[in-house]
Ligand SMILES: Nc1nc2c(c(=O)[nH]1)N[C@H]1C(S)=C(S)[C@@H](COP(=O)(O)OP(=O)(O)OC[C@H]3O[C@@H](n4cnc5c(=O)[nH]c(N)nc54)[C@H](O)[C@@H]3O)O[C@H]1N2
C-alpha cells in the first residue's frame with residue numbers, strides 16, 4: 001500500500017492522503033484521497049475507520065466531479081449585470097479584497113456603523129477551521145452584527161438539552177446491539193448512511209425496527225413497522241406512550257427514583273394523553289400507539305434515533321424534549337445500546353473560544369437570525385443591513401420564504417459578497433464573488449455530530465485556479481482592514497492545534513500533529529460508552545429533567561407538552577380550509593441541502609422536481625401521475641411534477657429538496673412556500689410547518705416541456721459560469 005503521509009502539493013508518484021468529508025452530514029466519513037502527479041484520481045472511504053468502513057455515499061464517492069467540475073468558480077468576479085442576472089467579469093484578488101475592505105470601512109465609519117455589515121454562513125463545510133475561526137475573529141473585530149445560526153438544529157438542540165443537558169447520546173457503533181430501534185423523524189438511508197448499516201446489522205440479529213414519519217421514506221419502507229403520524233404531532237405520540245407505560249407500569253422505578261427529576265408532575269401531564277385522544281391528535285390507530293408503548297416498555301436494549309426532521313415545526317423544541325424523556329422512564333440508558341441519539345456534537349471538547357475569539361467583540365452588536373434573513377434584509381431593527389458577506393451557505397435557495405429572501409438580495413443598495421465553490425443562486429446576487437477551495441484543497445480538523453471520532457483533513461492537491469479557503473480570505477481581509485492582532489496571522493496548522501481542549505477528559509490525547517498522520521482518533525470514552533447508565537446528566541440538576549426549571553424561567557412549559565403545528569387544522573382552521581395539505585420538503589438522496597444539486601450525481605438521478613401526493617388527494621383534485629401541478633399558499637407558488645403515491649400519507653405532500661432555483665423549470669424551489677415563523681425554542685426555522693393547496697396547472701402541461709425548460713435553464717447556467 002502507498003504511504004499515508006501528507007504529500008507535497010505536487011508529487012511525481014502516487015500517494016494516498018488522509019482526509020475527512022466536510023459536508024453537513026452526521027457521518028463525517030474518513031477519506032483516502034489518491035493523488036497522482038498533483039491530481040486527485042480517487043476519493044474512497046477509509047476501510048479502517050470504524051464507522052466509515054470504506055463506504056461513501058454516492059455524492060462523495062463522486063467527489064472528483066465536484067472538485068474538477070467545469071462549473072467551478074476559479075477567479076474573483078465582479079458583477080456587471082443586474083442583481084440576480086449572474087453576469088460578471090473577472091478581477092484580481094487584490095482588487096477584490098481592496099473593494100471589499102473599502103466598502104466595509106466606509107460603512108463602519110458611517111452613522112450606521114459596523115453593525116450594518118452582516119456575516120451569513122452555515123455548514124457548507126463543517127471543518128472547524130473553515131466553519132468558524134478566522135471569519136468569526138474578523139467580524140468580531142470589525143464590530144459586525146452577530147448571526148444566530150438557526151437554520152437547521154437549534155430547536156432540537158435546545159429541546160434535547162432541556163431534558164438531557166447536552167448533545168450527547170447513544171454511540172452509533174452500539175446500534176447493532178439494540179433489540180428495538182425507533183427511527184423517529186429521521187431518514188438514515190438518505191441522511192445518515194453509516195448509522196443505517198448498524199441498524200441493518202441489528203435487524204439481521206433480530207431487532208425490531210419502527211419508523212415514525214408522516215412519509216414512507218426509503219428508510220420507513222425498510223422497517224418492520226411504519227407509523228405515519230400527522231406532521232408535528234410527535235410530542236402527542238410520546239406523551240401517549242408515557243401514558244401507557246405509566247398505566248401498565250412498564251417503568252424502571254429505580255432509574256426514575258435515582259436519576260430523574262419531576263416524575264410526579266410528568267405522571268399528571270401524561271394522564272391528559274390517553275391513547276384514544278392521542279390517536280385523534282396524531283392520526284394513528286389507537287392500537288398502534290398501545291402496541292408501540294408495550295414494545296418500548298418491554299424490549300431491551302431499546303434506542304431512539306431522533307433527527308432534526310421532526311423539529312422543523314412550531315413546537316419542534318418541545319417535541320424533541322418530550323421524546324427525549326422516554327429512555328429514562330424505562331431505564332434504557334442503562335445499556336450502551338439503549339437510550340437516544342440526536343447529535344453527538346456535545347461529546348467533543350471543541351475550544352470555540354480559541355477558534356472564534358469572542359473576546360474580540362467590543363461593541364455589544366445586535367444579532368440577526370439567519371432563518372429570517374428575508375425579513376432582516378427588508379426591515380431590520382436598528383441600522384439597515386448595508387453589506388452581507390455570504391460563505392458556506394446558499395441562502396437564496398435554502399432560507400425560508402424565497403419571495404422575501406430574493407427581494408432582500410435584489411436590493412441595489414446592498415453590498416453583497418459571496419464566497420463559494422460554484423455560482424449558486426445566491427452568487428447571482430453578489431457584487432463580488434470569491435472562489436472557494438473544496439475539501440481536497442485545504443487543511444481542516446473535524447468533530448462529528450453522528451459518531452465519536454476527531455478527524456484531520458490534509459490538503460491533497462493545490463487549490464484550483466485562484467480558489468482560497470475561508471481562513472485565508474479572512475486573513476487577507478483582516479490585513480486590508482489593518483487589523484493587527486497576532487491572531488489574524490495564525491496559520492491553519494496553528495489554529496488546528498488549538499481546536500480541541502486537551503485538558504478535557506474526553507479530549508485526552510487529541511493532538512493535531514498525531515491526528516494529521518493517523519487521520520482520526522476516537523474521543524477518550526469507553527468502547528462501551530453508556531453516558532447516562534448511572535445518571536450524570538449534564539443538566540442543572542444532574543438528572544434527566546422531566547420538569548425543567550430553566551424552561552420555566554424562559555416562560556415555557558416546564559413539563560413535556562404538545563403544541564400543534566402553527567399551520568394545521570388544530571391551530572388555524574381558517575388557513576387549513578384554504579390550504580388543506582401539509583407540505584414536507586426533506587432532503588433528496590443525491591443532494592446535500594443545495595450542495596451537489598447542480599452536479600450530474602443529482603440532476604441525472606432526480607431529473608425534475610416532484611411532488612409526491614397520495615392517490616386520494618390526487619383523485620379529488622383530478623391530478624394524474626406525471627402531470628404538472630401548481631403548489632401554492634399565501635407566500636407563493638411552485639410548479640412541480642406530480643408523483644401519485646401512497647408514500648405520502650393522506651393530507652401530506654412531499655417535495656424532496658433542495659433544488660437550485662435556477663435549475664428548476666419555473667425558477668423556484670420549495671422555499672417559495674415555507675415561512676419565516678420560528679420554533680418554540682432555539683429561534684429556528686419551521687421548514688415543515690407549511691400548509692398548501694395543489695391544483696392541476698394549465699402551464700407546462702406534460703413532463704416533456706418541463707424537462708425541456710429545466711434543460712434550457714441548466715444550459716444557461718453552465719454557459720454563465722466561468
Ligand atoms: N443525502 C442527504 N443527506 C443529508 C442531507 C441532505 O440534504 N441530503 N442534509 C443533512 C442535514 S443538513 C441534516 S439537518 C440532516 C437531516 O437529517 P434528517 O433529520 O434525517 O432529515 P429530514 O429528511 O429533514 O427528516 C427526516 C424525516 O423526518 C420526517 N418528518 C418531517 N416532519 C416530521 C414530523 O413532524 N414528525 C416526524 N416524526 N417526522 C417528520 C421527514 O418526512 C423525513 O423523512 O441530514 C443531513 N444529511
Ligand SMILES: Nc1nc2c(c(=O)[nH]1)N[C@H]1C(S)=C(S)[C@@H](COP(=O)(O)OP(=O)(O)OC[C@H]3O[C@@H](n4cnc5c(=O)[nH]c(N)nc54)[C@H](O)[C@@H]3O)O[C@H]1N2
Nearest residue numbers: 122123124125152391392393394398419436585593594595
Ligand atoms: N425547504 C427546505 N429548506 C431547507 C431544508 C429543508 O429540509 N427543506 N433544510 C435546512 C437545513 S437542515 C439546512 S442545514 C440548511 C442548509 O443550508 P446551507 O448551509 O446553505 O447548505 P447548502 O445548501 O449545502 O450550501 C452550502 C454552500 O456552501 C458552499 N461551500 C462548501 N464548502 C465551502 C467552503 O469551504 N467555503 C465556502 N466559502 N463555501 C463552501 C457550497 O458550495 C454551498 O453552496 O438548509 C435548510 N433549508
Ligand code: SF4
Nearest residue numbers: 021025028029057060
Ligand atoms: S456526505 Fe455523509 S455519508 Fe457521504 S461521505 Fe460525507 S459524511 Fe459520508
Ligand SMILES: [Mo]
Nearest residue numbers: 024151152153
Ligand atoms: Mo441541517
